[in-house]
Amino acid sequence: MNDERDEQSGRFKQKYDPEQILEAVREEDGGATASEVADRLDAPRRSIHTRLSQLHEHGRLGKRDVGPSVLWTVADTEER
Template identity: 35%
Template structure:
């Protein structure tokens, strides 16, 4: 898969923080994993993980580790 670059040569975003928030807001589930969000946006889990980390830093989403490698996320 090739990605588009902007006029400065940087890769364009595959998704936005707003798109991630929209998925969380419209979900019937109270919490979601990054993988679930990534599947709905058709992007990688790592891409969503970076957006979620920034949203958590901005105090817009909460997170909780629920297993050895599982984290769930929700809107604050």
């Protein structure tokens, strides 16, 4: 499982926080596939795809189809 249980609250916490995901996308010259991010974080691709989708829904990532793949990009508001 990719999430760990918080000992105090008993709730699951995300193993890969949003900042790690955003940084992994930035490190791929600002655009990356889920597979590239998963490789960078040594994480399952499906879990990373879910996290990327959540960041997109919150306006922190953009995405565009590139052939059969999706290229995730850091939103302008997130650029440093």
